[in-house]
Amino acid sequence: MTRGRLATPLLVAPALAFLAVVLFYPLARTVEQSFTDPTTGLENYRHLFASGVYVRVLLTTLLVSGLVTGICLLLGYPLAYTAATRGGGVRALVLAAVMIPFWTSLLVRTYAWQVILGREGPIASLLDAVGVAAPQLLYNRIGAVVGMVYVMLPFMVLSLYAVMRDVDPSLLRAARSLGAPAGRAFRHVYLPQTLPGVTGGVLLVFVISIGFYVTPALLGGRKEVFIAELIQMNVTETVQWGFASALGVVLLLVTLALLAAYDRLLGAESMFAAGRREGRA
Amino acid sequence: MSHHTPHDRRVSRRETLQLGGALALGLTGLAGCGGGGSSGGGSKGPGVVRVGTWGGDYTAAQRKAYFAPFEAQTGIKVETVESANLNAAAIKAFEATGNFQWDVTDIAAGEYQTAVDHGWLESIDYDVVKAGDKTPERQFKQYGVCAESISDVIVYRSDVFRSGGPRSWADVWDTGAFPGPRLLWKNPYPALEGALLADGVAPQDLYPLDLDRALKRLDAIKDDVAVWFESGSQSQQVIANKNAVLGSMWSGRAAQSRLVDKVPVEISWNQGIYTPSIYVVPKGAPNAVNAMKLIDFMAGAKPLARFAELTFYGPTNLKSLPHIDPATRKLMNTDEANLSVQFERDHAYWARNLDAVTERFTAWLTS
Numbered sequence: 001m002t003r004g005r006l007a008t009p010l011l012v013a014p015a016l017a018f019l020a021v022v023l024f025y026p027l028a029r030t031v032e033q034s035f036t037d038p039t040t041g042l043e044n045y046r047h048l049f050a051s052g053v054y055v056r057v058l059l060t061t062l063l064v065s066g067l068v069t070g071i072c073l074l075l076g077y078p079l080a081y082t083a084a085t086r087g088g089g090v091r092a093l094v095l096a097a098v099m100i101p102f103w104t105s106l107l108v109r110t111y112a113w114q115v116i117l118g119r120e121g122p123i124a125s126l127l128d129a130v131g132v133a134a135p136q137l138l139y140n141r142i143g144a145v146v147g148m149v150y151v152m153l154p155f156m157v158l159s160l161y162a163v164m165r166d167v168d169p170s171l172l173r174a175a176r177s178l179g180a181p182a183g184r185a186f187r188h189v190y191l192p193q194t195l196p197g198v199t200g201g202v203l204l205v206f207v208i209s210i211g212f213y214v215t216p217a218l219l220g221g222r223k224e225v226f227i228a229e230l231i232q233m234n235v236t237e238t239v240q241w242g243f244a245s246a247l248g249v250v251l252l253l254v255t256l257a258l259l260a261a262y263d264r265l266l267g268a269e270s271m272f273a274a275g276r277r278e279g280r281a
Numbered sequence: 282m283s284h285h286t287p288h289d290r291r292v293s294r295r296e297t298l299q300l301g302g303a304l305a306l307g308l309t310g311l312a313g314c315g316g317g318g319s320s321g322g323g324s325k326g327p328g329v330v331r332v333g334t335w336g337g338d339y340t341a342a343q344r345k346a347y348f349a350p351f352e353a354q355t356g357i358k359v360e361t362v363e364s365a366n367l368n369a370a371a372i373k374a375f376e377a378t379g380n381f382q383w384d385v386t387d388i389a390a391g392e393y394q395t396a397v398d399h400g401w402l403e404s405i406d407y408d409v410v411k412a413g414d415k416t417p418e419r420q421f422k423q424y425g426v427c428a429e430s431i432s433d434v435i436v437y438r439s440d441v442f443r444s445g446g447p448r449s450w451a452d453v454w455d456t457g458a459f460p461g462p463r464l465l466w467k468n469p470y471p472a473l474e475g476a477l478l479a480d481g482v483a484p485q486d487l488y489p490l491d492l493d494r495a496l497k498r499l500d501a502i503k504d505d506v507a508v509w510f511e512s513g514s515q516s517q518q519v520i521a522n523k524n525a526v527l528g529s530m531w532s533g534r535a536a537q538s539r540l541v542d543k544v545p546v547e548i549s550w551n552q553g554i555y556t557p558s559i560y561v562v563p564k565g566a567p568n569a570v571n572a573m574k575l576i577d578f579m580a581g582a583k584p585l586a587r588f589a590e591l592t593f594y595g596p597t598n599l600k601s602l603p604h605i606d607p608a609t610r611k612l613m614n615t616d617e618a619n620l621s622v623q624f625e626r627d628h629a630y631w632a633r634n635l636d637a638v639t640e641r642f643t644a645w646l647t648s
Contacts, residue, residue, distance in 0.1 A: 057643070060647065138524060222467070222647065236371075
């Protein structure tokens with residue numbers, strides 16, 4: 001750490017310059033535009049909060065994204081655990097199952113779900129054959145969540161897997177040999193060591209989810225309108241860039257506030273601790 | 282793009298440039314994924330024209346019907362620039378940054394009206410543009426020339442409604458006579474227009490829309506609309522897998538469902554809502570002269586007929602129709618029999634009210 005101190009500014013300068021051009025400058029312009037276009041003042045923000053629909057859509061975005069993040073964690077943890085602890089064949093299979101959809105075009109995957117979950121799709125046919133009336137799986141919240149979980153699961157699994165791979169399995173064995181039941185050994189020895197992966201995965205999945213547009217729009221119902229869809233509508237259709245900027249700024253602030261709250265509760269620095277450990281190798 | 286400072290740009294324009302810069306950067310960045318940057322000098326040879334295009338099958342059809350024969354006839358090279366943002370906002374970004382991604386494109390009629398209202402378009406040079414149907418309201422406008430068109434039409438599965446389907450928007454609303462899940466475009470049009478027509482308003486009395494009345498009428502079928510479709514291909518999928526069995530689709534997509542996907546979908550042309558798309562040249566476009574020549578070529582009867590056969594978008598030049606094969610022609614929104622029972626959307630109304638109406642509609646949709 002000490003040796004790196006002098007070199008650090010030089011090492012990060014190119015990245016910072018890049019970010020300044022492609023992120024900070026446009027972001028500053030966006031913030032400025034939200035206060036100046038079409039008129040100078042708070043008009044865009046006043047309208048945003050007065051109309052109700054934007055706050056509602058923002059809440060839907062956060063709620064569905066939270067749901068997707070939770071389900072990804074529940075599904076992803078055992079998957080990543082299996083990949084990290086089992087031998088070559090099983091590991092390869094799990095990772096391939098997670099990664100192959102990751103490499104497939106988003107639109108193709110979304111349309112595939114429309115077929116699978118559709119009224120005459122395999123799930124409905126199967127339930128039909130068993131004599132159960134198939135529930136509506138598509139064009140509602142179920143469809144949106146299923147489609148989003150499918151897209152986001154690889155991010156969760158890879159975040160967890162990267163950390164779990166480094167957990168020493170002999171620690172778990174030691175806990176067992178000292179008399180801890182399997183559940184307790186997991187809770188007190190394994191789980192805490194994987195928390196950086198959980199934090200990283202949760203943040204990554206949640207933050208990407210709130211920017212979703214295509215998947216909830218194609219698989220969700222009339223209520224699954226995400227804030228990104230309204231931003232895009234204001235940029236390209238109604239050409240109200242100042243208002244679109246205000247929506248973007250509010251989304252950014254809400255996201256940062258949620259991340260800060262998460263950090264307060266669980267400590268996001270645990271994620272960076274993982275980074276430091278990897279840096280050592 | 283070398284000379285990107287159109288003639289009389291004033292200081293106030295500069296400010297717009299700076300303000301718009303951030304978003305424009307994003308827009309043009311998205312748009313700039315196709316076509317080489319070389320635009321060849323203007324004076325030597327016939328030169329080039331750069332066309333903004335939607336990509337995929339659409340661009341392939343334009344290449345076959347328009348660009349390839351145009352290049353062969355004039356020697357002017359057509360460069361295509363693919364973009365998902367062919368609209369007034371993109372033209373605003375060109376204006377703001379002086380970076381013209383393309384010289385000509387086709388935009389929806391509502392977008393055309395917005396661009397006209399803001400003064401973002403070149404006037405069409407009718408000394409150059411001579412082909413096509415001269416009926417002014419049909420094809421020729423001051424700042425654009427209509428080429429293909431589309432209508433929001435009432436559709437139904439003929440295997441579900443064997444003794445005849447819905448023939449009016451009132452029928453689409455009549456869940457007793459025509460039960461089953463419906464599909465509508467997730468967009469204020471044609472949902473609000475359809476609701477008012479269903480409520481008995483005549484097409485000529487439709488605008489300005491009575492939003493309260495329209496939303497109240499939409500409330501009546503809220504639970505029967507199984508799918509608010511987001512894209513044309515999604516609507517085809519929905520009608521094919523019976524997630525909806527009646528409602529409204531874009532005419533070109535319904536025709537494609539029927540002729541290509543072989544789905545038993547029937548179109549009721551009555552009360553269809555007609556919308557042309559319009560070729561325009563952004564003000565200050567570097568190859569504007571060649572763009573006018575290309576527009577002249579595309580407005581002609583035969584190129585439009587060829588394009589219609591490839592895409593199912595109805596030609597706005599009615600002289601194209603005899604050149605189209607009969608099975609396809611019957612499903613064209615501009616075939617005389619079909620066109621006569623439709624009406625044209627009031628694009629000026631939509632261009633001037635889109636923001637407020639969209640907000641009301643979105644509030645209704647998500648509540």
